[in-house]
Amino acid sequence: MSLPKDLLYSEEHEWIKKEDGKVRIGITDFAQDELGDIVFVELPEVGDTLEADEPFGSVESVKTVSELYAPLSGKVVEVNEELEDSPELVNESPYEKAWMVVVEPSDEAEFDDLLSADAYRDVINEDD
Amino acid sequence: MKELKRTPIYPEYAELGAKTIDFGGWDMPVQFSGIKQEHEATRSKAGLFDVSHMGEILVSGQHSEAFLQSMVTNDVSKLAPGKIHYTIMCNENGGTIDDFLIYMLKEDEYLLVVNAANTQKDFDWLNEHNTYAAEDVKIVNVSDDYALLALQGPKAEKVLQSITDTNLSLIKFFHFDQPVYFTGIDTGALVSRTGYTGEDGFEIYIESAKARDLWKLILKSGAEEGVEPVGLGARDTLRFEANLPLYGQELSSDITPIEAGLKFAVKVDKQADFIGKDVLQKQVEDGTERKLVGLEMIDKGIPRNSYTVYSDGEAIGVVTSGTQAPTLQKNIGLALIKTPYTEVGTEVTIQVRKRELKAVVIPTPFLKKG
Numbered sequence: 001m002s003l004p005k006d007l008l009y010s011e012e013h014e015w016i017k018k019e020d021g022k023v024r025i026g027i028t029d030f031a032q033d034e035l036g037d038i039v040f041v042e043l044p045e046v047g048d049t050l051e052a053d054e055p056f057g058s059v060e061s062v063k064t065v066s067e068l069y070a071p072l073s074g075k076v077v078e079v080n081e082e083l084e085d086s087p088e089l090v091n092e093s094p095y096e097k098a099w100m101v102v103v104e105p106s107d108e109a110e111f112d113d114l115l116s117a118d119a120y121r122d123v124i125n126e127d128d
Numbered sequence: 129m130k131e132l133k134r135t136p137i138y139p140e141y142a143e144l145g146a147k148t149i150d151f152g153g154w155d156m157p158v159q160f161s162g163i164k165q166e167h168e169a170t171r172s173k174a175g176l177f178d179v180s181h182m183g184e185i186l187v188s189g190q191h192s193e194a195f196l197q198s199m200v201t202n203d204v205s206k207l208a209p210g211k212i213h214y215t216i217m218c219n220e221n222g223g224t225i226d227d228f229l230i231y232m233l234k235e236d237e238y239l240l241v242v243n244a245a246n247t248q249k250d251f252d253w254l255n256e257h258n259t260y261a262a263e264d265v266k267i268v269n270v271s272d273d274y275a276l277l278a279l280q281g282p283k284a285e286k287v288l289q290s291i292t293d294t295n296l297s298l299i300k301f302f303h304f305d306q307p308v309y310f311t312g313i314d315t316g317a318l319v320s321r322t323g324y325t326g327e328d329g330f331e332i333y334i335e336s337a338k339a340r341d342l343w344k345l346i347l348k349s350g351a352e353e354g355v356e357p358v359g360l361g362a363r364d365t366l367r368f369e370a371n372l373p374l375y376g377q378e379l380s381s382d383i384t385p386i387e388a389g390l391k392f393a394v395k396v397d398k399q400a401d402f403i404g405k406d407v408l409q410k411q412v413e414d415g416t417e418r419k420l421v422g423l424e425m426i427d428k429g430i431p432r433n434s435y436t437v438y439s440d441g442e443a444i445g446v447v448t449s450g451t452q453a454p455t456l457q458k459n460i461g462l463a464l465i466k467t468p469y470t471e472v473g474t475e476v477t478i479q480v481r482k483r484e485l486k487a488v489v490i491p492t493p494f495l496k497k498g
Contacts (some may be wrong), residue, residue: 036147036163039451040430042429060430063158063163063364065430
């Protein structure tokens, strides 16, 4: 199970990467593996506002729908359009090609709630 | 938490990479290598399924035919030893108690193979309505005696034939043979040409203690042909593409077999009265207010069980099953909707979470074979 050390994580199985005042968000290797074959990704639009812990989109596998929960509040400045036609990228490259949105965070304090790779590993081990 | 039940194949799951889930109280594999991969393997080669959780109820005695005739929709008098019927068992309103297979083992002896989650309900329902003396109609839940494996797909016969001397080509669709012996296994099995995938294939009933050996034997001897273990996830997508109903979705105590498009298994003309006959006969003659149809998404999205279907803002029904069909590569669903909207080509909308998305009624079955 891949868990890059340079990323932050949420308990809802998203990864968060800081990039000059913005954050890039996707779902973890653990999450894609649990979901199985991803066949559809529904994302917000550029300009939409995310609210921490609220659903901002969904990922569908053959069998189920899973909501995506915003790890941080902020404005969506970029959306990965490629996932519309190639949802399987979420399975193949969860940390690289299958990033989902780039957000301008509106509340720096929310970063305190995010997890390190080690803390997130504890979360998934508890789930088992 | 209640302890989950395990099939005799359970010890094999982990090594094969299975993810298991609680399925009606059973710890069952939802997938091995991945749903799409397993689905494709079954359509192009063959898939091996552990479906030992299915229930088996034995009905025997000199009045067993008459008793079953009064309980189920199909015409049991047309069965003969070695033959199988698909049938429905209904309540007084024509709603479905369960759908299952009836194997006529011999004169006055029938094996009902029922949905796992319905086994106790069916057993109780049969007993409540059994007015015959115990020696004339005997009903026994024999689920624990049998394990059930299914080998499905175009290579199924070739693979299974390689491990038995019984000529499997003589077993016709919806027929069975027994005892069938497999290489190195000293107990005979019952083998039927039946399944739940829309592919040719077999279901193999064998004594629980021997099931694991048979599972390993089939995987080993089928490896060259590409046989793979398949979980319940792909079993669901396979049956869905073939328009085979799933109890709890296309059928329930509120849905009649006529509404669900299963008229072929409802013999309202048979002489015997059966529970629900009046309602079903009327539905056959006058039509039903709602019907099960196929829907394909026009907008991007996937229909799922329990999503509401609309026409011009009016709720007209509900999606019973839906997914992105792996073989067909389409986002399709089955939906029980009001009859005036069931013509092929009719446009409707489906509430997919926050969005109302366009869909169109398409012909079924989705998957056309041969």
